[in-house]
Amino acid sequence: MTSIALRRFAHAAVGALIPGVGGRWATDVFSRTRALGTEPDNVLPLGARRFTIEGNPDVSGGYLWGDDGPTALLVHGWGADSTSMYSLITPLRELGYRVAAFDAPAHGVSEGKQATMTQYTAAVRAALDSLGGARVIVAHSLGSIAAVGAVALRPEEPVDCVALVAPTCTLTAVLESWSKGELRLARPIVDRIYRELHRRNGVPVSHWDVVGLGRDLDIPVLAIHDPDDPVVPFCEAENVVAGLRDARLLTAPGRGHMGILMSPEVKSAISAFVAEHGTRTGETIP
Numbered sequence: 430m431t432s433i434a435l436r437r438f439a440h441a442a443v444g445a446l447i448p449g450v451g452g453r454w455a456t457d458v459f460s461r462t463r464a465l466g467t468e469p470d471n472v473l474p475l476g477a478r479r480f481t482i483e484g485n486p487d488v489s490g491g492y493l494w495g496d497d498g499p500t501a502l503l504v505h506g507w508g509a510d511s512t513s514m515y516s517l518i519t520p521l522r523e524l525g526y527r528v529a530a531f532d533a534p535a536h537g538v539s540e541g542k543q544a545t546m547t548q549y550t551a552a553v554r555a556a557l558d559s560l561g562g563a564r565v566i567v568a569h570s571l572g573s574i575a576a577v578g579a580v581a582l583r584p585e586e587p588v589d590c591v592a593l594v595a596p597t598c599t600l601t602a603v604l605e606s607w608s609k610g611e612l613r614l615a616r617p618i619v620d621r622i623y624r625e626l627h628r629r630n631g632v633p634v635s636h637w638d639v640v641g642l643g644r645d646l647d648i649p650v651l652a653i654h655d656p657d658d659p660v661v662p663f664c665e666a667e668n669v670v671a672g673l674r675d676a677r678l679l680t681a682p683g684r685g686h687m688g689i690l691m692s693p694e695v696k697s698a699i700s701a702f703v704a705e706h707g708t709r710t711g712e713t714i715p
Contacts (some may be wrong), residue, residue: 452621455614456629459607459622460543462508462535469510471538482531485555487548488539491531494518499564501526501703504553506570506595509687510537516691517567520700524707526565531556533575546574546600546637547630553579562586565703569594569690570661571603573669577643590649590706592699593639595686597661598668600637606662640672649706650676653695660686 473479477492492511501521503514511530518528534548535541553575557563566588568576573596580588597603604622608614614622627633635641643650650673654666663680670676684692 451618452625455612455618456622456625457543458612459604459626460545460629462533462544463542464508469512469537474512474515480529480559482552482555482559484558485552487534487541487544488531488552488555491529491556493527493529493560495522495527498525498527499707500560500562501528501565501567502553502556502560502563502576503528503530504566504568504572504576505530505533505536506568506572507549508536509569512537513687513690514567514569517696517699520696521565521567521703524700524703526703526707529556529560529563533572545626545630546571546578547632549575550578550582554582557583557586562588564589565592565707566590567592567594567699568596570686571597571600573597574600574637574639574642577639577646578637580648581642581646588648590651590703592651592653592702593666593669594653594695594699595655595658595661595689596639596652596666596669598639598665598672600634602662602665604634639669643673647674649702651679651699651702652676653679653681653689653698655681655684655686655689657682658686658689 474492477494479490480493481490482488503511503517505511505513510532514530521528532539533544534552535544557579566576566580573593576591608619623634652666652669654663656663666678670678679698681689681692681695684695689695
């Protein structure tokens, strides 16, 4: 029996014999942030300085490139860390922004091996509070939900525009796809995951929805997605754009889910979008 088959059998057996334990175990697996169980060295990235994130128990700080100009915040995806976004630093710096990034709870140099979307979103909000806000936000994959959720929690603080790269629209879609993947979880176990995630997050899984969270935001949004993305289906970006007030969709064929972040064409598209929407009053960015 292969390792995958053994894992399927184990989850099915525990779920049938001890349903509560099976549900919690499956939820733990779904909530993991470190596929290899490793943590990178806490080394200051080239050209960056540290900044402190106040008031959050899961994230203590991040990295900042540049001292002047408005702030652009980079939000990485689930299972990655801030290094996955570094290719976007130079294009944003060339537009005059200081650029900030941090490792989400239980990601990168942040402690832990599991996280919730509540923790993720709270960390983005705390980073924005500690930075004095951000005029531009660029988020990847599941980080899109956390980024839009954090912006929605700070309606008094202006954000000029948001770029979502290979965005996930809903956590529900992620969970349903994951449960049908290699573990092939039975429906009763999946239903218990929903209940356990509700308990851990304090809100139902359906709460984590870019459209639901961002429907009232009057902010230009750019979604960029590979139509053949093997990780997040293209329809997720289509749903984001269909549901938000001022959103448009660009395709990036053949770029993949992670490679899209390093694509010259994608970086150029984000730069053009930020240059167009990065200020609302027509002033020149210092």
